[in-house]
Amino acid sequence: MTEDERRAWAYLSRVAEAPNPRIAVLVETMGVLEAAERVRRRDLPDAKLLSATEARHGIDCAREDLEVLDRLGGRLLTPGDEEWPATAFGSFDGVDKAKRPQGYAPLALWVVGPSSLVEVAARAAALVGTRAASDYGEFAAADLAAGLVERDVAVVSGGAYGIDGAAHRAALSCDGVTVAVVASGVDVPYPSGHSALLHRVARHGVVVSEYPPGSRPCRRHFLARNRLIAALSGATVVVEAGIRSGAANTAAWAKALGRNVCAVPGPITSAASVGCHELLKNDKGAHLVTRADEIVELVGNYGELAAEPPRPRSEVDGLSPEELSVYEALPGRGSRSVDQIAVAAGMPETDVIGQLTMLDIRGLVTQQDGEWKVLRSNGQS
Amino acid sequence: MTEDERRAWAYLSRVAEAPNPRIAVLVETMGVLEAAERVRRRDLPDAKLLSATEARHGIDCAREDLEVLDRLGGRLLTPGDEEWPATAFGSFDGVDKAKRPQGYAPLALWVVGPSSLVEVAARAAALVGTRAASDYGEFAAADLAAGLVERDVAVVSGGAYGIDGAAHRAALSCDGVTVAVVASGVDVPYPSGHSALLHRVARHGVVVSEYPPGSRPCRRHFLARNRLIAALSGATVVVEAGIRSGAANTAAWAKALGRNVCAVPGPITSAASVGCHELLKNDKGAHLVTRADEIVELVGNYGELAAEPPRPRSEVDGLSPEELSVYEALPGRGSRSVDQIAVAAGMPETDVIGQLTMLDIRGLVTQQDGEWKVLRSNGQS
Numbered sequence: 001m002t003e004d005e006r007r008a009w010a011y012l013s014r015v016a017e018a019p020n021p022r023i024a025v026l027v028e029t030m031g032v033l034e035a036a037e038r039v040r041r042r043d044l045p046d047a048k049l050l051s052a053t054e055a056r057h058g059i060d061c062a063r064e065d066l067e068v069l070d071r072l073g074g075r076l077l078t079p080g081d082e083e084w085p086a087t088a089f090g091s092f093d094g095v096d097k098a099k100r101p102q103g104y105a106p107l108a109l110w111v112v113g114p115s116s117l118v119e120v121a122a123r124a125a126a127l128v129g130t131r132a133a134s135d136y137g138e139f140a141a142a143d144l145a146a147g148l149v150e151r152d153v154a155v156v157s158g159g160a161y162g163i164d165g166a167a168h169r170a171a172l173s174c175d176g177v178t179v180a181v182v183a184s185g186v187d188v189p190y191p192s193g194h195s196a197l198l199h200r201v202a203r204h205g206v207v208v209s210e211y212p213p214g215s216r217p218c219r220r221h222f223l224a225r226n227r228l229i230a231a232l233s234g235a236t237v238v239v240e241a242g243i244r245s246g247a248a249n250t251a252a253w254a255k256a257l258g259r260n261v262c263a264v265p266g267p268i269t270s271a272a273s274v275g276c277h278e279l280l281k282n283d284k285g286a287h288l289v290t291r292a293d294e295i296v297e298l299v300g301n302y303g304e305l306a307a308e309p310p311r312p313r314s315e316v317d318g319l320s321p322e323e324l325s326v327y328e329a330l331p332g333r334g335s336r337s338v339d340q341i342a343v344a345a346g347m348p349e350t351d352v353i354g355q356l357t358m359l360d361i362r363g364l365v366t367q368q369d370g371e372w373k374v375l376r377s378n379g380q381s
Numbered sequence: 382m383t384e385d386e387r388r389a390w391a392y393l394s395r396v397a398e399a400p401n402p403r404i405a406v407l408v409e410t411m412g413v414l415e416a417a418e419r420v421r422r423r424d425l426p427d428a429k430l431l432s433a434t435e436a437r438h439g440i441d442c443a444r445e446d447l448e449v450l451d452r453l454g455g456r457l458l459t460p461g462d463e464e465w466p467a468t469a470f471g472s473f474d475g476v477d478k479a480k481r482p483q484g485y486a487p488l489a490l491w492v493v494g495p496s497s498l499v500e501v502a503a504r505a506a507a508l509v510g511t512r513a514a515s516d517y518g519e520f521a522a523a524d525l526a527a528g529l530v531e532r533d534v535a536v537v538s539g540g541a542y543g544i545d546g547a548a549h550r551a552a553l554s555c556d557g558v559t560v561a562v563v564a565s566g567v568d569v570p571y572p573s574g575h576s577a578l579l580h581r582v583a584r585h586g587v588v589v590s591e592y593p594p595g596s597r598p599c600r601r602h603f604l605a606r607n608r609l610i611a612a613l614s615g616a617t618v619v620v621e622a623g624i625r626s627g628a629a630n631t632a633a634w635a636k637a638l639g640r641n642v643c644a645v646p647g648p649i650t651s652a653a654s655v656g657c658h659e660l661l662k663n664d665k666g667a668h669l670v671t672r673a674d675e676i677v678e679l680v681g682n683y684g685e686l687a688a689e690p691p692r693p694r695s696e697v698d699g700l701s702p703e704e705l706s707v708y709e710a711l712p713g714r715g716s717r718s719v720d721q722i723a724v725a726a727g728m729p730e731t732d733v734i735g736q737l738t739m740l741d742i743r744g745l746v747t748q749q750d751g752e753w754k755v756l757r758s759n760g761q762s
Binding site: 015016017051052054055056059101102136139140143218219220244264265266267268269273274277280281287288290291314316321324325328329339342343345346347348349351352 | 396397398432433435436437440482483517520521524599600601625645646647648649650654655658661662668669671672695697702705706709710720723724726727728729730732733
């Protein structure tokens, strides 16, 4: 890409409120240089495009924006780049634009950090949730993030306080890859209290924004940003969320994009889990997840199945109902005769003898002085 | 029912290990007196029936059993009684007996307590769970039980320590109806530490057993008992359960009987919620419940819907995306001109003026000295 082209992308990235699919079509039709030039000259065939670019067409700070990006060691990704997550963003084609007017791929992305976005998107899960997280929620986010990066799954989140921060921090502390998709410019740490954290994400993972440097976040940008978190992740996991939450919005984007939606359950007494429980109620289609393995199963390669949790075994596992009846008809201490066992089990004596023989073979009972008794698993009767 | 008939039922209730559908068929075919007489005389056409009654046919303690029952103020319910929950037990007809050999209605029930079993079963929910309940689990059981009885739903459980006990106790303390379906005789309090609690259930609700007085509980009886808990309840709610649990068995019965299965979520860090989360994972068909209302909706009359939990409202609810963009382009403090707002919102000035007018009508913004500012909800700008 020439420097002129780069500047044209940067100019177009700012000139209309993102996402604006008309800009993308213009670039596809006539190339980025011509598209930028036509916007500047107000030489546009489309009244809506004229209107969308009217307020900012005279503002050209592309050179300055790119200088800021260069100082951060970042790059401006566009659809032609190898690092552009084309497959992930392809899912926007299927989104119903009447219901979701923001349901378009971004025009370009401002990116800082060593991780390749296309590689990240091939194996990533979003961990999102409330800023007002409980201790439990932050623990769950950290636990899941650690488990994900251990299995080479990148952790995508939004850089906010609470769940987002806990997820990013745990991924970093396990030397994993984490992605912060932010609603401000990549040079505007938001919230400011996460300035150091976002700096670490940019150094070890990647910070991504659709908005040019200097942009301050606003509600509309947060909502548009959420669609990118969902698109870059094979699954969106809501760790904790109140009844109104941005996390639920990200989950809705994940669903619209055909991605897996997951939620972590919590105590029914916790307001911070109400949004998760709403997602998990019938017919909402969200997966209940309790372990990172279960998320890996959803975002990973075919056949990468979560291990079953270990189940305690009892010595009577696998006994037939009849064997169990006879076994339980034996006293806890001491012994019983076959006829006593028959009455207790409600079973004919001949059957009782058959079941006792089977239990003897299994090593569960033993005969002594013509009576039967339980043999403990330590071999003692 | 004559006293002879009553004794015949009591005799048959003990003579074979319950449930035994062949005894029920025999009674239906020839009446209870003749059926008992034939069993006693070994005059049976069916080798399996001969075998099932062989060990105990000579034991006739019906008179003593009924004396015990009378002393407790109880009654022996049989399918002919008005109080017999025929509709509830009718669901056993649909159970696959190859998979669930115990899937039959009981022959008769030993019952103590003032509540009518058929009335109870018309509007009841089972609250079941682990004996090793956490404080959270006991709180959840008590909270749900209190909410259920407040809505005139009877609380069915198994009288055990932990979740069962918390459910019974909360129902009693709210003057509600609670049912303990036990695996021992109605005169054998089990566990013995719940002797006083079971006594209170028998005085204010109802204690039910398929087994004659004096019977001690065993594993097989617990499993058979679980089917009655499920059958008597419109929904079975697992409040807390480990990975192996009787509660999961009750839930499986509920499913087999076409009843609703519900589970209460809990922290993913709690071993006592693992069984609940397993039930709630995809395609298991269990409902996630967090409030008694949601259970009432499942067991109650048509149209008895759970109220939506209150949702906090924000002053920007219901704004169009364009209105929201303009609203957010206004500064938190101070004011901005229309052209400044147009640049910030990425929108033509003419559109901005239109949106500002709408926001003014909504009472969200106000004009001052040719600039616009946010109007706070207290009416102050």
